Amino acid sequence: MNVLLDNLALFREGFLGTLYLTAVSAVLALVLGVVIAGFRVSPVPPLRIFGTLWVTLLRNTPLTLLFLVAFFVVPKVLFPGVNSFLLAVCACGFYTSAFVAEAVRSGINTVPMGQAEAARAIGMTFTQTMRIVVLPQATRTVVPPLSSIFIALTKNTAIAGAFDNVDLFNVQKTLSNDGYEIAWIFLWITIGYLVITYAINGLFRLLENRLEVAR
Amino acid sequence: MSASVLFDAPGPRARARNLILSVVGTLAFLGLFFWIGIRLNDKGQFAGELWDIFNYAGIRENILDALLSTLKVFAMAGVLSLVFAVILCVARLSDHKPIRWVATVFIDLFRSIPLLITIYALWVGIVGDFTPMWALVVGLTVYNGCVQAEVLRAGINAVPKGQAEAAYALGLRKTQVNASILFPQAVRSMLPTIISQLVVTLKDTSLGFMVLYPELLYSARLIANNTPVGGVYPIVQTVIVFGAIYIALCLALAWLANWIEQRGRKSKAGITPAAGAKELKEVAAAGTADLAAAAPAGTADIRKE
Amino acid sequence: MRFHKTAAAAAAVLALAATAACGGKEGSAGDKPKDQTDEKALPTYDIAKDAKVDSPVWERAHKRGKIVIGAKADQPYLGFQDQSTKKYSGFDIEIAKMIAADLGFSAKQIEWKTVDSGARETAVAKGDVDLMIGTYTINDERKKQIDFAGPYYHAGASLLVRKDEKAVTGPETVKGKKVCSIVGSTPLQVIKQPKYGAKVTELSKYSECVSQVLDGQVDAVTTDDAILMGYAAQNPGKLKVVGKPFSDEPYGVGMKKGDDALQKAVADAIKAHQDNGDYKKAFEATIGKSGSKFKTPPQLTEK
Numbered sequence: 001m002n003v004l005l006d007n008l009a010l011f012r013e014g015f016l017g018t019l020y021l022t023a024v025s026a027v028l029a030l031v032l033g034v035v036i037a038g039f040r041v042s043p044v045p046p047l048r049i050f051g052t053l054w055v056t057l058l059r060n061t062p063l064t065l066l067f068l069v070a071f072f073v074v075p076k077v078l079f080p081g082v083n084s085f086l087l088a089v090c091a092c093g094f095y096t097s098a099f100v101a102e103a104v105r106s107g108i109n110t111v112p113m114g115q116a117e118a119a120r121a122i123g124m125t126f127t128q129t130m131r132i133v134v135l136p137q138a139t140r141t142v143v144p145p146l147s148s149i150f151i152a153l154t155k156n157t158a159i160a161g162a163f164d165n166v167d168l169f170n171v172q173k174t175l176s177n178d179g180y181e182i183a184w185i186f187l188w189i190t191i192g193y194l195v196i197t198y199a200i201n202g203l204f205r206l207l208e209n210r211l212e213v214a215r
Numbered sequence: 216m217s218a219s220v221l222f223d224a225p226g227p228r229a230r231a232r233n234l235i236l237s238v239v240g241t242l243a244f245l246g247l248f249f250w251i252g253i254r255l256n257d258k259g260q261f262a263g264e265l266w267d268i269f270n271y272a273g274i275r276e277n278i279l280d281a282l283l284s285t286l287k288v289f290a291m292a293g294v295l296s297l298v299f300a301v302i303l304c305v306a307r308l309s310d311h312k313p314i315r316w317v318a319t320v321f322i323d324l325f326r327s328i329p330l331l332i333t334i335y336a337l338w339v340g341i342v343g344d345f346t347p348m349w350a351l352v353v354g355l356t357v358y359n360g361c362v363q364a365e366v367l368r369a370g371i372n373a374v375p376k377g378q379a380e381a382a383y384a385l386g387l388r389k390t391q392v393n394a395s396i397l398f399p400q401a402v403r404s405m406l407p408t409i410i411s412q413l414v415v416t417l418k419d420t421s422l423g424f425m426v427l428y429p430e431l432l433y434s435a436r437l438i439a440n441n442t443p444v445g446g447v448y449p450i451v452q453t454v455i456v457f458g459a460i461y462i463a464l465c466l467a468l469a470w471l472a473n474w475i476e477q478r479g480r481k482s483k484a485g486i487t488p489a490a491g492a493k494e495l496k497e498v499a500a501a502g503t504a505d506l507a508a509a510a511p512a513g514t515a516d517i518r519k520e
Numbered sequence: 521m522r523f524h525k526t527a528a529a530a531a532a533v534l535a536l537a538a539t540a541a542c543g544g545k546e547g548s549a550g551d552k553p554k555d556q557t558d559e560k561a562l563p564t565y566d567i568a569k570d571a572k573v574d575s576p577v578w579e580r581a582h583k584r585g586k587i588v589i590g591a592k593a594d595q596p597y598l599g600f601q602d603q604s605t606k607k608y609s610g611f612d613i614e615i616a617k618m619i620a621a622d623l624g625f626s627a628k629q630i631e632w633k634t635v636d637s638g639a640r641e642t643a644v645a646k647g648d649v650d651l652m653i654g655t656y657t658i659n660d661e662r663k664k665q666i667d668f669a670g671p672y673y674h675a676g677a678s679l680l681v682r683k684d685e686k687a688v689t690g691p692e693t694v695k696g697k698k699v700c701s702i703v704g705s706t707p708l709q710v711i712k713q714p715k716y717g718a719k720v721t722e723l724s725k726y727s728e729c730v731s732q733v734l735d736g737q738v739d740a741v742t743t744d745d746a747i748l749m750g751y752a753a754q755n756p757g758k759l760k761v762v763g764k765p766f767s768d769e770p771y772g773v774g775m776k777k778g779d780d781a782l783q784k785a786v787a788d789a790i791k792a793h794q795d796n797g798d799y800k801k802a803f804e805a806t807i808g809k810s811g812s813k814f815k816t817p818p819q820l821t822e823k
Binding site for chain 2: 604634642646727731733
Binding site: 003071072075076080081084161163164170173174178210 | 638641700707722723724
């Protein structure tokens with residue numbers, strides 16, 4: 001019990017760190033994911049190739065390896081002096097974007113063909129078809145998988161703890177070094193993660209309900 | 216819906232525009248690769264000596280050992296997680312409320328805890344006493360089992376209700392309905408998702424570095440940190456080599472899944488529309504024959520009740 | 521069709537990996553770690569023939585004919601594993617061999633296990649390793665979980681910077697600078713205090729900190745001077761150690777809590793080899809080469 005009370009500031013910092021990292025990476029992943037999904041169905045071949053390459057590379061690489069790239073290769077070769085939060089966001093965000101892209105693409109596939117055909121029939125361009133007709137309808141089917149993707153993201157941010165980021169998992173290392181009972185530390189950290197993941201779950205359920213009504 | 220439905224066959228203007236975009240896009244990507252290449256070259260990362268470390272028998276053996284221990288954990292965790300998933304899924308769909316409830320809570324809980332924490336907690340010994348390898352295997356099994364169970368459940372829910380109802384009407388027991396009607400169809404429809412979760416399992420073996428299990432990434436880090444060449448650490452090189460190994464493994468797994476799926480399709484050729492009406496009739500006849508055989512048993516059961 | 525191509529590519533890479541086992545150059549890759557230890561100057565240790573320690577850990581080790589010793593793998597001159605030969609070398613490794621010899625185990629009967637800093641207490645407490653010898657500072661928090669024998673060496677926290685670094689000359693000059701160390705390490709807690717006011721970067725391995733300081737991602741690495749000297753010697757002309765030690769780091773041998781007989785046996789072994797000169801010889805042949813000066817070993821307090 002007193003592990004939490006004694007180190008409330010540390011737990012708070014860790015919790016907010018995880019929350020912050022999750023939120024920023026989620027936004028990055030969402031934006032990138034939609035763009036990449038757009039690339040994958042676009043009429044321009046190089047964009048399609050790039051999209052496929054992006055998804056294949058990122059989906060088949062362990063996140064830890066991406067962290068190694070972000071922390072030891074990127075600063076060495078490309079951009080020296082980037083701060084570690086940004087690097088962690090890039091690693092988590094890029095990794096998750098590949099999953100978002102796949103979810104959005106399969107969402108697009110569930111929109112009835114007639115919709116796109118009708119859009120084309122009234123003279124819409126590819127961008128218009130996507131923006132006005134296909135994507136809004138795809139949203140409905142994309143929301144449930146997105147929820148689990150973002151929950152996975154929350155959990156993946158734990159890996160960032162080993163790479164100079166303040167997060168919940170790091171709290172465990174610091175505290176067990178101070179000699180606290182490890183089971184209690186784990187209990188509180190787990191609860192911290194559960195709070196975030198259940199919040200995401202609830203948020204997406206709300207979103208689903210609203211979209212359901214809009215139909 | 217295939218991509219082509221989203222846009223018209225391009226006319227002359229669109230073709231010109233697409234061409235411009237193609238050229239610009241290609242140039243942009245080539246530029247990006249070129250830039251990265253130049254930067255790597257500037258930092259001397261293409262120097263032969265740095266890559267030469269992978270020519271040493273010792274380093275290769277090291278990588279191979281690590282690869283094998285990764286594959287060992289993956290094989291165990293993959294099989295065990297699927298078995299565990301079936302058990303959890305059956306429990307989740309059980310007719311008994313307490314069992315259903317326990318399974319639901321279990322799945323919800325372990326899907327929400329970071330795998331890193333589960334593995335670490337198992338290893339530290341909060342519950343039970345596990346060696347690094349078993350902590351990794353059990354952690355992966357529990358987590359992926361939960362995810363796969365939900366995938367299976369989604370697959371079962373997607374099977375039209377009539378299927379199960381028909382099976383019950385034929386007098387099949389619940390176990391029989393599950394084993395011969397629901398699960399096969401669920402697995403077939405969910406195979407892509409199941410495989411992509413197996414890919415996740417494979418990638419997650421890399422979390423073994425936390426519990427000192429000498430898997431692929433663990434050895435990658437040691438090689439990168441312990442084999443400086445002329446004072447330069449071969450981090451870029453190791454990341455590229457090990458990244459390639461992981462990607463190859465995952466793609467091989469995906470390819471395997473695809474192959475299995477296609478085989479499955481071929482063996483059920485009768486269902487494709489290409490099958491003539493004659494075949495269809497045969498299938499129907501066989502069906503009725505089965506029905507006839509099954510019906511008395513079913514009615515007998517009902518009478519008994 | 522696409523899958524055929526990817527499959528072919530995958531097969532090619534796997535084939536590469538498979539052929540990896542056969543052939544290839546012999547010896548160790550990269551900069552020769554041979555420079556780290558003077559093999560010829562290393563002392564040889566007499567294996568105690570009828571060693572008998574009244575300890576469950578020892579009994580088990582004796583029965584399986586092997587003693588499992590936890591060590592660091594990424595600290596040149598102290599505990600370092602050549603990745604092509606898988607051989608360990610360094611001062612801690614020599615200390616381990618001395619102790620093992622007195623417990624009745626030859627160097628060949630030692631099963632080495634790489635244990636990272638953050639995992640040491642757990643590995644010892646769980647019995648994953650019989651003894652932990654890897655720049656392991658004796659302190660009160662750790663003593664709650666495990667027992668130590670020693671100290672066998674006295675180190676102190678210092679700073680490792682790039683050769684051309686002018687601003688950082690010691691712990692007083694790190695205000696606002698980025699200093700790297702591993703998660704939860706003691707020097708990091710010290711240097712974080714307002715008195716010093718450094719901005720800290722926490723990674724999981726010292727070697728990764730070293731790579732960050734070389735890349736200019738951080739300004740300094742802080743940990744025990746013995747470790748830092750090793751890295752500086754491994755990267756001559758690029759890194760240097762600055763400042764006076766600002767903390768006490770007495771190194772001990774970690775073992776399961778409550779095993780008094782083993783603790784005494786290990787402490788006796790350390791003492792014996794310090795007295796017969798093996799300790800000094802081993803020191804000169806390993807970390808002595810990185811520039812650390814020999815000091816009279818500290819008084820044993822945990823025995």
